[in-house]
Amino acid sequence: MPAPIRSNAPVTDSHPSPTGASTRGPTGTFFLVLAVSMSMIQYAFMLGFLNVGIVQIQGELKAGIEFTSWLFLGGQMFSVLISLVAGRLGDSYGRKRVLVILYSLSVIGSLLALIAGGPWLLLIALTLQGAALATPSLASAIIQQQVAPKHVPVAIGWQYGSQSIGSLTGALLGGFLLVNLPFQTVFAIPAALAAAGLILTLVFAKKDENLTRQPLDWKSSSLLTIGFFTFILALSEVNVWGVSSLSFVGCIALSIAAFIGFVVSSRRSANPLIPLAVLKSRSVWMSLLLVTLFSVATIFDYYMLPYFLANPAESGRGFGWTSDAIGVVVAFTGIFAVLGAPLSGVVTRLIGSGKSMAIGFGIAAASQLVMGWVPFPAEFIYVIQAAAGLGAGWAFASVMNAVVEGATINVPALLATIVSLSVVMQTVGNSVGIATTAAIVSGSTRPDGVLPPSTFIILFSIAAVFYGAGLVVALLVRRARATSGELLPESEVDAPVIKL
Missing domain, CATH: 1.20.1250.20 (MFS general substrate transporter like domains)
Structure with missing residues (x-):
């Protein structure tokens, strides 16, 4: 590898624009940020609605609290499984392309929730919607690449602030709708939001430039993902399993082994997930x-x-x-x-x-x-x-x-x-x-x-x-x-x- 080029010029911009970045006017910037942020608005709406209606949903499904807790945890764990790989695939083969795929999974999950008549289909549906939690990295990269550098900090602020908008709307509007409608009907709103985000992304996000197209190292990617997944699972269930339980100790041990394996694999790989x-x-x-x-x-x-x-x-x-x-x-x-x-x-x-x-x-x-x-x-x-x-x-x-x-x-x-x-x-x-x-x-x-x-x-x-x-x-x-x-x-x- 050639020696890195060292710049002696002072850095004057917090978000230097990469090669090929395009600039937009205020209207174009607004719609781009809205497009790539809609998935988080959709998922936050769903969580806000679930927080308000979980007792009613639990009663209608005739499910225990142990099961309904996975309505929240399922999407989170799914996002852990796909986030790192989605980010790397986006960097290599197109952030817009991968974001569109994740939006599509969110739409499918929302539609399944809309027709879910039993607890297991609802769990699968909400787990699929966890794809939305893997989108912020791609959204931030698209904003950095396609928004004028001076507007990037504010655009990033709006991107992550949109989560609070979704949570507020979900808690207030979802709670109101639950009074007179079956809980499944409320999922029409997340479905519409995800579909709108998909369409807006296709229209306003431009095609990525200067992609590396480097193949993904599946070994190091799998090891790091397993490490995080088992560690988070252990933390999420520790109050149920107990610190001394075989399940908790086993998850922590597997997590440590996976992290060590990731380090060893990355040292040997020419193209690790994260150098x-x-x-x-x-x-x-x-x-x-x-x-x-x-x-x-x-x-x-x-x-x-x-x-x-x-x-x-x-x-x-x-x-x-x-x-x-x-x-x-x-x-x-x-x-x-x-x-x-x-x-x-x-x-x-x-x-x-x-x-x-x-x-x-x-x-x-x-x-x-x-x-x-x-x-x-x-x-x-x-x-x-x-x-x-x-x-x-x-x-x-x-x-x-x-x-x-x-x-x-x-x-x-x-x-x-x-x-x-x-x-x-x-x-x-x-x-x-x-x-x-x-x-x-x-x-x-x-x-x-x-x-x-x-x-x-x-x-x-x-x-x-x-x-x-x-x-x-x-x-x-x-x-x-x-x-x-x-x-x-x-x-x-x-x-x-x-x-x-």
């Missing part, structure tokens, strides 16, 4: 660490909010609110998360992704400290949750901007692959947060169903710690040197040019 040198790059692994920290923190945050609001006021922490009042607060929080995402893009463009991330993490951490430690009147919850939603939406969009930026500068040919790895790390973080939170809540709940004040102090403080850790890491992020498509040696990749 190990890329994973060693500081700008890459720091971004992946930030995704994980955020994902753990936000689960503690959002998981505990309904418990806090429903907990009786006489217990010392909580207001004893009913589900409708809780829904209003959750929706209010989501609105500010939607606003925080594109706002972070504007700030990222002005001061860089590192400082922008620090602002988002700082706001979110402060809100969690107040939730855990400061007694406040019920009316003040809206102020705190406005900050929590704004900080979380801001931090997440800034982190994903940093992931896209780091991959674009270091390995533009593997942009979708690196972003897909960040999506998998988000799932890992979510699984850690859910398992830990569920264990603490289960262990501290009193016989009358009330949670003591100490539980909220502990869990909101943990969220603040993870957000705070994200703030510290964000301030340490440095921008790597840009190259002419070649991966720099480690000493060069880590050499800071501009402090974000």
Whole structure:
């Protein structure tokens, strides 16, 4: 391989445009971002609807809670199986092409859910819709490639903020429709959204240029996928299986063996799924660490909010609110998360992704400290949750901007692959947060169903710690040197040019 070309010119743009990138006007940019983001809006709508209607669905299907939990977990696990491979195939053979395939799977899954009369067909349908969770990496790569560089941070912000739009709409509209319609009918909306996204992508996303067309190393790809799949499965089921169970220990052992096998296979492969040198790059692994920290923190945050609001006021922490009042607060929080995402893009463009991330993490951490430690009147919850939603939406969009930026500068040919790895790390973080939170809540709940004040102090403080850790890491992020498509040696990749 020829020696990497080292550029001595200062890097002035957070998202340098790759060769062949096209620019668009505001209207074209809007429709492109809408097209590639529709899959996440669709899937988030479905999850929001399921959160509201899961009790009714469970009753109509005559299924137990162990089964219905897989209505949420099935799509997540399916996405883990396909995300990394989809990202790499997109980088090699066309991101638009692979995105269209994933959209098609989402449409099929939505249509199957529309006619599902039994639990197993519904599970298969919702699992197929997990294909939507594999699309953000391809969507981010298409945005970076086909949007003018100065608009990329805001476009990425809107892309990831769209998830909150879907969740809000699903919870509010889905809950309303469930009153008078069979639950299967509501799945017509995700089907329509996925179909619209498919059509818009075919119309507004341009054909990829300068593709590597490198064959996929199925051995290293399979090993890394198995490693993540078994690790996330173990975390998801640990509270059911138990830490000492054969199932949990076996999954963890298989996961470790698969990760070791991936490293060995990648060293021997001429074309591994992800070159190990890329994973060693500081700008890459720091971004992946930030995704994980955020994902753990936000689960503690959002998981505990309904418990806090429903907990009786006489217990010392909580207001004893009913589900409708809780829904209003959750929706209010989501609105500010939607606003925080594109706002972070504007700030990222002005001061860089590192400082922008620090602002988002700082706001979110402060809100969690107040939730855990400061007694406040019920009316003040809206102020705190406005900050929590704004900080979380801001931090997440800034982190994903940093992931896209780091991959674009270091390995533009593997942009979708690196972003897909960040999506998998988000799932890992979510699984850690859910398992830990569920264990603490289960262990501290009193016989009358009330949670003591100490539980909220502990869990909101943990969220603040993870957000705070994200703030510290964000301030340490440095921008790597840009190259002419070649991966720099480690000493060069880590050499800071501009402090974000």
